[in-house]
Amino acid sequence: MGMIETFRSVVELREFERDRAQRRLRKAADVDDLRRIAKRRLPGGVFDYIDGGAEDERSAQSNVDGFAKIEFKPRVLNDVSDVDTSTTLLGKQIPLPLALSPTGFGRIAHSQGELAVARAAQRAGLPYSLSTMGTRSIEEVATVNSGTKWYQVYTWKDRGLVEEMVQRAKACDYEALLLTVDTAVLGRRERDVRRGFTLPPKIGLDTIVDGALHPGWTLDFLRNDPITFANVSSADGGDGSSTAVNLSQYINSQFDQALSWADVDWLQSIWDGPVVLKGIQTVADARLAVEAGCEGIMLSNHGGRQLDDAPSIIELVAPVADAVAGQIDIICDGGVRRGSDIVKAVSLGATACSIGRPYLYALGAAGEAGVDHLLEFFAEGFSRTMQLCGARNVAELTPELVRWK
Numbered sequence: 112m113g114m115i116e117t118f119r120s121v122v123e124l125r126e127f128e129r130d131r132a133q134r135r136l137r138k139a140a141d142v143d144d145l146r147r148i149a150k151r152r153l154p155g156g157v158f159d160y161i162d163g164g165a166e167d168e169r170s171a172q173s174n175v176d177g178f179a180k181i182e183f184k185p186r187v188l189n190d191v192s193d194v195d196t197s198t199t200l201l202g203k204q205i206p207l208p209l210a211l212s213p214t215g216f217g218r219i220a221h222s223q224g225e226l227a228v229a230r231a232a233q234r235a236g237l238p239y240s241l242s243t244m245g246t247r248s249i250e251e252v253a254t255v256n257s258g259t260k261w262y263q264v265y266t267w268k269d270r271g272l273v274e275e276m277v278q279r280a281k282a283c284d285y286e287a288l289l290l291t292v293d294t295a296v297l298g299r300r301e302r303d304v305r306r307g308f309t310l311p312p313k314i315g316l317d318t319i320v321d322g323a324l325h326p327g328w329t330l331d332f333l334r335n336d337p338i339t340f341a342n343v344s345s346a347d348g349g350d351g352s353s354t355a356v357n358l359s360q361y362i363n364s365q366f367d368q369a370l371s372w373a374d375v376d377w378l379q380s381i382w383d384g385p386v387v388l389k390g391i392q393t394v395a396d397a398r399l400a401v402e403a404g405c406e407g408i409m410l411s412n413h414g415g416r417q418l419d420d421a422p423s424i425i426e427l428v429a430p431v432a433d434a435v436a437g438q439i440d441i442i443c444d445g446g447v448r449r450g451s452d453i454v455k456a457v458s459l460g461a462t463a464c465s466i467g468r469p470y471l472y473a474l475g476a477a478g479e480a481g482v483d484h485l486l487e488f489f490a491e492g493f494s495r496t497m498q499l500c501g502a503r504n505v506a507e508l509t510p511e512l513v514r515w516k
């Protein structure tokens with residue numbers, strides 16, 4: 112055999128990928144890679160709004176770091192040829208214990224915004240949560256997603272507005288309400304303070320250079336309808352369509368700082384499905400959520416965007432599960448970056464995990480295809496880690512499987 116033939120027989124040339132988003136995704140092996148691509152493609156202010164946390168960003172970081180403090184105690188020779196990754200969350204069977212957390216302003220990452228994420232979530236069979244601060248409406252999202260959807264509630268001082276949104280969610284077959292309880296006032300996100308960041312982002316003189324350096328994003332932004340808070344009527348002082356708002360001023364004037372357990376009762380009285388409290392951070396409050404008759408809690412510090420030095424979420428899972436497991440579903444929200452993180456959280460007692468930033472990075476990196484790529488990465492990683500740990504189904508994920516380093 113001549114040299115050329117030998118070379119041909121061992122080297123298979125990779126096919127050229129014509130689709131640019133797919134070309135980018137080929138190089139994205141994990142969430143960090145998607146984050147890097149998003150950072151390159153999005154204007155600095157937009158990326159920092161998504162990526163940042165409150166104050167010194169210690170909680171944002173410790174959410175992620177917490178998972179690295181756990182090791183597996185893998186069992187072997189267990190016949191893992193047939194692994195069942197499915198589980199039940201809020202009474203619904205889902206293909207793996209993962210949900211998508213609500214995030215506001217999806218359209219700043221990509222013009223399709225919440226619609227792209229909702230479609231990808233349905234394809235993956237995972238619950239999608241729409242934020243009150245979403246930039247696609249309750250009805251629009253329902254049109255593209257007939258799967259499991261949840262609606263996240265922020266409590267405006269004007270309860271009529273809240274009630275109206277809840278009725279719209281009911282009419283559109285959203286299955287659960289997530290009441291966010293960690294946002295009495297907005298956390299101080301200092302990256303946004305430094306940049307004078309507003310929503311929607313202003314393309315002004317100060318940001319024109321940033322815009323010009325990110326032409327893909329800028330064209331997408333300018334070619335599409337103005338970004339608005341699609342679920343909040345303008346009667347209450349701005350839906351973002353005419354004026355850009357400073358988020359902390361807006362939220363601090365509209366949200367009700369008087370929110371209390373009585374409002375949890377009120378919300379249950381106007382909704383017949385499950386109510387989940389998002390932002391529980393102590394065993395004591397987890398117990399109160401059970402007493403209040405809630406179906407679920409999301410252990411969450413809002414991705415470290417509210418109170419800095421709030422506890423690392425994965426470290427809360429075991430103590431909370433010891434107190435309330437079996438009485439209420441427990442969702443571990445914050446810092447989940449791999450399928451193996453879901454294995455760790457479920458082993459410690461969580462019913463499921465949920466993710467925020469990972470899908471926003473994916474959306475900024477490659478649009479809807481990016482979110483498909485990300486959800487596949489989580490599903491594949493969850494199943495592989497189960498096999499490597501010798502677990503054949505979710506019931507076999509127990510505290511025996513992990514230990515704190």
Ligand SMILES: Cc1cc2nc3c(=O)[nH]c(=O)nc-3n(C[C@H](O)[C@H](O)[C@H](O)COP(=O)(O)O)c2cc1C
Binds near residue numbers: 160215245
């Ligand atoms: C850009 C961004 C916007 C968010 N908007 C909301 C929101 O509107 N309502 C809400 O309850 N949580 C919101 N969150 C918090 C997420 O629901 C979730 O708790 C958090 O992102 C989980 O942490 P992770 O980003 O490490 O996965 C937001 C988070 C991010 C990053």
